[in-house]
Amino acid sequence: MVTTIWAGGRLRGPDEPVLTAVDHGLTVGDGVFETCAVVDGRAFALTRHLARLQASARGLGLPPLPLDEVREGVDAVLAAAGSDAGRLRITVTGGPGPMGSGRFAPAEQRPTVVVVAAPASGLRTSRAVRVPWVRNERSPLAGLKTTSYGENVVALGRATAAGADEALLADTRGRLSEGTGSNVFVETGGELLTPSLETGCLAGITRALVLEWSAQAGLPVREAAPDELPWAVLDEVVAGRAGLALTGSIRNVTPVVELDGTPVAAGELSQQVRALVEARMADDLDP
Structure with a gap:
């Protein structure tokens, strides 16, 4: 399966690390995500998905999402994946944090954004x-x-x-x-x-x-x-x-x-x- 990955402002290789070991999304599941279908090289209903991503982040208590960064990642992976892309996943985590459930102070929080495109096989039933x-x-x-x-x-x-x-x-x-x-x-x-x-x-x-x-x-x-x-x-x-x-x-x-x-x-x-x-x-x- 061909997977295209974007994180930290650039495209990444499939074996390249993209998260720190203390990322709160990894240690305690402190993150939100959306999965979109990709149709003709575009993420279907992206506006609705980003609105729900923001709503989930607010509900989880995450800081405002860096939507410009998210859109940059979406554009990059879709351009790189081309016709191989059938699905797109956007993940935003709380970023580096303490080992427990508590978060750093708001001024110290640095969200992690990862965008991935991959093939998809749809079901008919x-x-x-x-x-x-x-x-x-x-x-x-x-x-x-x-x-x-x-x-x-x-x-x-x-x-x-x-x-x-x-x-x-x-x-x-x-x-x-x-x-x-x-x-x-x-x-x-x-x-x-x-x-x-x-x-x-x-x-x-x-x-x-x-x-x-x-x-x-x-x-x-x-x-x-x-x-x-x-x-x-x-x-x-x-x-x-x-x-x-x-x-x-x-x-x-x-x-x-x-x-x-x-x-x-x-x-x-x-x-x-x-x-x-x-x-x-x-x-x-x-x-």
Whole structure:
């Protein structure tokens, strides 16, 4: 896999060190990131991704992001990667810090910016499993896209071991929340519903575009009320009485065709929405 790396103001070799051993992103996961699809050499929906990156940084208590540096890195890696780039990751950490969870004084903080471009292989359908762990909707990190991803690594490992590509999580109140790296949509009663942000799920960029573009197209797609999608709705999917789809920046919209090892049908509305998103993406790379 060809990977292009930018850090510290210049392009780096794949084996070249870019972080100090005391970078707070490395020692305590004190950082935020965004992953964008790359379409025709450009980062898709970059404006939205940078806005969410800023929001995550504020929520984590990081200093204002050096957006000029971020954009410089984005331009550099996309130019260097050329047609090999299919995905772009922007990571900003708290920079060098103490060995514990505390940070240096604001005047001493020096954020680390790393931008990476790499190929991507998109999925057309997904296979998912339910896992026994929950998303804590009351966590201070709920709704933030941070580098503290250990819970997702463990949950996705469970899914991969079961032959799936995504793990689904409830929140602490027994409501459907999200996947480890995706938002969830349930096709039921002639509608396509996604869990409320109150469940602690991430406000996904693709999730937002699905809601906006579907409304403009007159499709029955909406955010559910906070308690409208209980965890048990996945039993309806397994029984064939409901459908399921996942959304994300690289997967776009992928209907789920297997849940917990049981084949399930891709919903007609989910497939309509996938076609809509693909068409709209082709029309506007920074919606």
